[in-house]
Amino acid sequence: MFFEPITAAPADPILGLGEAFKAETRPEKVNLGIGIYKNAQGETPIPQAVKTAESRLLTEEKTKNYLTIDGVAAYNHATQILLFGENHEIITSHRAKTAQSLGGTGALRIAAEFIKRQTQAQTVWISSPTWPNHDAIFQAAGIQIRHYRYYDAASHGLDWTGLTEDLSQAKQGDVVLLHGCCHNPTGIDPTPEQWDALAQMSAQVGWLPLFDFAYQGFARGLEEDAYGLRSFAKLNRELLLASSYSKNFGMYNERVGAFTLVADNEEVANRAFSQVKSIIRTLYSNPASHGGSTIALILQDADLKAQWIAELDEMRERIHAMRQKFVATLKACGAKQDFDFIIQQNGMFSFSGLTAEQVDRLRDEFAIYAVRSGRINVAGITDDNIQYLCESIVKVL
Numbered sequence: 464m465f466f467e468p469i470t471a472a473p474a475d476p477i478l479g480l481g482e483a484f485k486a487e488t489r490p491e492k493v494n495l496g497i498g499i500y501k502n503a504q505g506e507t508p509i510p511q512a513v514k515t516a517e518s519r520l521l522t523e524e525k526t527k528n529y530l531t532i533d534g535v536a537a538y539n540h541a542t543q544i545l546l547f548g549e550n551h552e553i554i555t556s557h558r559a560k561t562a563q564s565l566g567g568t569g570a571l572r573i574a575a576e577f578i579k580r581q582t583q584a585q586t587v588w589i590s591s592p593t594w595p596n597h598d599a600i601f602q603a604a605g606i607q608i609r610h611y612r613y614y615d616a617a618s619h620g621l622d623w624t625g626l627t628e629d630l631s632q633a634k635q636g637d638v639v640l641l642h643g644c645c646h647n648p649t650g651i652d653p654t655p656e657q658w659d660a661l662a663q664m665s666a667q668v669g670w671l672p673l674f675d676f677a678y679q680g681f682a683r684g685l686e687e688d689a690y691g692l693r694s695f696a697k698l699n700r701e702l703l704l705a706s707s708y709s710k711n712f713g714m715y716n717e718r719v720g721a722f723t724l725v726a727d728n729e730e731v732a733n734r735a736f737s738q739v740k741s742i743i744r745t746l747y748s749n750p751a752s753h754g755g756s757t758i759a760l761i762l763q764d765a766d767l768k769a770q771w772i773a774e775l776d777e778m779r780e781r782i783h784a785m786r787q788k789f790v791a792t793l794k795a796c797g798a799k800q801d802f803d804f805i806i807q808q809n810g811m812f813s814f815s816g817l818t819a820e821q822v823d824r825l826r827d828e829f830a831i832y833a834v835r836s837g838r839i840n841v842a843g844i845t846d847d848n849i850q851y852l853c854e855s856i857v858k859v860l
C-alpha cells in the first residue's frame with residue numbers, strides 16, 4: 464500500500480478554529496478567530512459596488528475563453544495604481560509587471576518560487592510573530608527562513624530596537640518580508656519615520672524587499688496605507704509585492720490577488736517577468752476571470768470606485784469604533800489592566816495580550832473563539848456580543 468504510511472497533517476491553526484466554531488452548539492458563541500470582516504449584524508456582506516459590477520459583468524461578458532497567464536490586464540494596471548499612485552514613475556516607465564494571482568496566498572507562492580528559482584537569495588527574513596502561513600509558504604519553496612523581532616509584549620508596541628538589531632544581520636540579496644500595513648497578527652505598524660529608516664537600511668545593504676499587502680485601506684485609507692511601500696519605492700529599484708483583495712473588496716472566495724515585480728528598467732522587468740509567467744504556467748496555467756474582471760470594472764469606473772472606497776471607509780471606521788467601545792466596556796466590566804493600546808492598533812487584528820490558557824478558558828467556558836497567540840479579530844465584535852465578551856474576558860484575566 465502506497466498511502467498506508469502517510470501520517471495526518473496538523474490542522475491549520477486558524478482555519479481549524481473556523482471549523483471548531485462551526486461545530487460549536489452553544490448559542491452565545493462568538494468568533495474572534497479567522498480574519499474576515501463582519502458588519503454590525505455580524506455578517507460578512509458583499510459590497511454593493513461588487514454586486515453592481517458583477518451584474519454588469521454578467522450581461523456584458525461575451526466569452527469564457529482562457530485569460531492570458533498573467534490574467535486581466537486592466538486589473539493588473541489598476542493594481543499598480545493602488546500600490547504606487549496614479550502616474551507614478553514606476554508605472555509610466557513600465558518597470559513594474561503584475562500578474563493576477565489566486566489571492567494574496569497565491570501571489571506569495573509565486574514570489575517564493577521566483578525567489579528560489581531566479582535569484583541568488585538564500586534567506587527570507589520574516590517578522591516574529593507573523594501570519595502563520597508565511598513560514599509555511601517559504602518552507603514549501605525550500606527557502607531558508609530567519610525571523611526578526613517585531614512585538615514588544617511589555618509595551619504592546621513595536622520592538623523597534625529588536626527589529627533593527629535583527630535586520631542589521633540581513634545581507635545583500637536577502638529577502639525581507641514586510642507587512643504593507645495592519646500587521647497580522649499584532650495590528651502594529653511602523654511609523655512613517657520608521658518606514659523611512661527601514662527603506663534606507665534596505666537600499667544601503669541591498670535587501671530585496673517583499674511587501675505583503677493584504678489590508679490596504681484598513682488602517683487609515685488607501686493612499687495613507689501605502690506610505691511604507693512608497694517610501695521603499697523611492698530608494699529601492701527592485702521590489703516584489705503580493706496584493707490581496709480578499710478583505711478590502713470582501714471577495715474572499717473569489718481568490719483575488721496580484722503578484723507585482725518592480726525592476727530597474729523595462730527591459731529587465733520583461734525578462735524577469737517572462738520567468739514569472741513560466742512559473743505560473745506550471746502551477747495553475749492561468750487565473751480565473753470572475754474576480755479580477757469584477758475588480759477591474761470597479762476600479763475603471765469613477766462612480767463604482769467612489770462607492771467601493773466609501774464602503775471600505777465604512778468597514779475601517781466600524782472596526783475603529785469597536786476598538787474604542789471594546790476598551791471602554793472592558794474598563795466598565797472591571798478590567799484592572801490598561802487596554803488602551805488596542806485603540807492604537809491598525810486593521811482587523813489585535814494582539815490582546817490574552818495568554819493561550821486564557822484563550823482556552825474563553826473557548827471552553829464561554830464559547831468564545833480566538834487564536835491561541837491572543838490574536839483577536841476586532842471585526843468579530845458587535846453591539847450584540849460586546850457585553851458578554853467583555854464580562855467573559857474579565858472573568859479569565
Ligand code: PLP
Pocket residue numbers: 498565566567568569594642647675677707708709718719720
Ligand atoms: N497575507 C496576510 C498577512 C494575510 O493576513 C492574509 C489572509 O489572511 C493573506 C496574506 C492571504 O490572503 P488571501 O486570502 O487573499 O490569500
